[in-house]
Amino acid sequence: MANAAPHAVIGKxxxxxxxxxxxxxGRTVIGPTVRDNAIVLAEIxxxxxxxxxxxxxxxxxxxxxRPREDGAAFAHSAGPQSWKTFLHPxxxxxxxxxxxxxxxxxxxxxxxxxxxYAFLGVRPCDLRAIAVQDRVLTxxxxxxxxxxxxxxxxxxxxxxxxxxxxxxxxxxxxxxxxVGDGYDLALTEVIDDEGHRFLARAGSAxxxxxxxxxxxxxxxxxxxxxxxxxxxxxAGRMGRTMPPVDLQVLMRETLQADRWDDVAARCLTxxxxxxxxxTCFCTTVEEVTDLxxxxxxxxxxxxxxxxxxxxxxxxxxxxxxxxxxxxxxCTHKLGTWYDQFGSSGxxxxxxxxxxxxxxxxxxxxxxxxxxxxxxxxxxxxx
Numbered sequence: 281m282a283n284a285a286p287h288a289v290i291g292k293x294x295x296x297x298x299x300x301x302x303x304x305x306g307r308t309v310i311g312p313t314v315r316d317n318a319i320v321l322a323e324i325x326x327x328x329x330x331x332x333x334x335x336x337x338x339x340x341x342x343x344x345x346r347p348r349e350d351g352a353a354f355a356h357s358a359g360p361q362s363w364k365t366f367l368h369p370x371x372x373x374x375x376x377x378x379x380x381x382x383x384x385x386x387x388x389x390x391x392x393x394x395x396x397y398a399f400l401g402v403r404p405c406d407l408r409a410i411a412v413q414d415r416v417l418t419x420x421x422x423x424x425x426x427x428x429x430x431x432x433x434x435x436x437x438x439x440x441x442x443x444x445x446x447x448x449x450x451x452x453x454x455x456x457x458x459v460g461d462g463y464d465l466a467l468t469e470v471i472d473d474e475g476h477r478f479l480a481r482a483g484s485a486x487x488x489x490x491x492x493x494x495x496x497x498x499x500x501x502x503x504x505x506x507x508x509x510x511x512x513x514x515a516g517r518m519g520r521t522m523p524p525v526d527l528q529v530l531m532r533e534t535l536q537a538d539r540w541d542d543v544a545a546r547c548l549t550x551x552x553x554x555x556x557x558x559t560c561f562c563t564t565v566e567e568v569t570d571l572x573x574x575x576x577x578x579x580x581x582x583x584x585x586x587x588x589x590x591x592x593x594x595x596x597x598x599x600x601x602x603x604x605x606x607x608x609x610c611t612h613k614l615g616t617w618y619d620q621f622g623s624s625g626x627x628x629x630x631x632x633x634x635x636x637x638x639x640x641x642x643x644x645x646x647x648x649x650x651x652x653x654x655x656x657x658x659x660x661x662x
Contacts, residue, residue, distance in 0.1 A: 287481045287499035290467075294494045295353070295478065296327035298437070298465075301493050302398040307435055310366060311400035312359065317345055319359045321366075324400070331356065338445045338519075338630070341639030350471050354401055357445025358629040362558030363399055363406055367430050368413060374565065376577045394429040400437045402463065404456030405448075405627040407438050409558035411462050415621050416561050435486065438463035442510040446519035447630030449643055453522065455627045457514040465491060468507035479507040520630060520643040523650040527624065531615030534649040535607070543645055544603035546638050551584035553632035553640075554609065559625045562590075585609050610642060 290298070302309050303325065311324045314331045324330070330353045337344040338357055348355060377387045402410070414431060417424040441450070441457035450456030459466045464487035468479040479499060482488040523530070554560040564583040569576040583590060586605050591598035599605045617625035626642070633641045 287479055287504060288491060288494075288496040289499050289503050290478050290480050290494050290496045292327060292332075292476060294480070294496055295330070295467075297494045298490065299324065299327055299400065301490055302400075302435060305398075305490075307396045307398040309398045309400055310363075312354070312356070314345065318343065319345070319356050321359070321361045321363070330354075330401075335443070336445065338447050338634045339639075340447065340633050340641050341636055343634050351476060352443075352469055352471055354439045354467075354469050355443040357441075357443075357448055358403060358405065358631050358634075360556060360631070360635060362556070362629070362631070363402060363410060364413065364558050364560075366395075366397055366399070367410065367434065368417065368424075368427055368561060371579055371581045372426060374578045374580055376575065379574045394426065394433055396433040396435075397430070398435040398437065402436050402438045403441060403629070404438065404459045405450045405453075405629040406558055407436065407459055407462055408453075408455040408627045409629070410436070412559045412621070412623060412625065412627065413561060415623070416559075419621075435490075436463045436465075438466045438483075440466065440468045440507075440511050441514050442469060444514050444518050445630060445634075447633040447641075448518055448628065449520035449522055449630060450628035451515050451518050451521075452524075452643075453624060453626055453628035458511050463487070468511065470503055470506045470510065472506055474502060474506075477503060479503050520628075520633070520641070522628075522643055523647050525650055527614040527646065528616075528618050530646065530650055530653065531611040534653050535611070537649055537652050539645065539648045539652050540603050540607050542648075543606055543640060544601065546640055547602050547606045548638060549586040549588070549602045549605055550637060551586040552635045552637065553642075554584040554586060555582065556631040556635040557613075558627060558629060558631070559613075560584075585612075606640075610645060613642075614646065 299309050309324055310321055312319050312331050313322050313324055313329045314334055319331050319336060332353045333348050333351045335346050335348045336356045337346050373390045375387060375389045377385060379385050417427040438459040440459050463483040466481050466483060470477055470479060480491060482491045562583045562585060563580050565578055565580050567576055567578050585608055588597050599608055613625040
């Protein structure tokens with residue numbers, strides 16, 4: 281766990297108070313809750329809406345809720361959504377145009393005040409994903425002002441992972457299970473003979489102000505030790521791993537590997553992986569008009585590199601085959617993302633594995649590519 285402000289201990293009543301305090305500061309609180317046979321992110325108004333006593337069973341192409349006997353609220357791995365849904369929404373209006381009775385065309389940029397969110401339950405991998413999207417969407421020459429407005433007004437309550445899922449590999453990507461920087465408050469859930477409680481620490485001035493308003497007590501050695509041990513144990517129980525090699529180099533050296541044909545034979549190019557991924561950011565724009573032609577709007581919406589029209593040019597699509605489209609996604613995520621943004625585009629959350637309808641596993645593909653590279657090198661040397 282990262283060391284920050286002095287630790288405190290809060291109970292379930294402290295979590296209830298946290299939600300109330302954040303709402304009282306004008307924030308819309310978003311947290312995990314059980315809905316539609318999944319743990320989803322939605323607006324919550326009280327601690328009783330958190331998924332106490334629920335965990336998940338995940339595998340490639342498989343997701344199920346399962347009851348927990350310990351009553352934990354945050355002992356579940358990543359669900360179908362990420363915080364991208366709120367910070368970088370699927371569909372956003374950019375401007376509208378109206379033709380008045382005198383024939384004048386009036387255009388107006390959509391400058392709606394962004395919501396002030398409080399995100400409760402941000403996993404370390406998702407905390408890193410938010411940092412990745414910050415670099416992509418607020419840096420460079422073409423920053424997304426709407427994203428920046430939502431991000432600057434967001435309050436992040438991170439929760440360290442104490443029970444990884446079967447598809448988690450954050451340790452391989454250096455993104456968890458302990459939280460890094462970038463949070464306002466951080467919680468570690470502890471359940472033992474001493475009771476059900478949360479080790480809390482602030483990571484910002486506003487986080488300190490919020491924590492000061494919660495029912496709390498100074499952290500004790502038992503709770504701090506238990507919290508550290510649970511996070512350390514989680515690091516040793518990852519369900520997946522990436523090969524311990526430079527993934528950027530691996531992607532660059534296996535562009536012609538036969539393995540891409542194998543994955544192409546299974547890939548449906550449905551784009552589920554890009555929709556579930558917390559760092560995929562690609563968008564397109566579309567104009568719509570009403571039947572009279574007097575009103576028009578431009579909307580930005582998510583786009584996927586698995587869409588054959590994503591690279592469409594007058595002569596046809598650049599990447600027409602499923603092989604080329606999967607290879608582009610995987611090599612960009614694990615390799616050329618470094619060239620553009622200085623880091624990997626993968627945070628090890630495992631969502632792309634769980635929500636792939638045919639169970640394609642990015643870690644399995646990386647290991648297979650590494651094995652093929654090694655075999656090819658051995659053959660060339662013999």
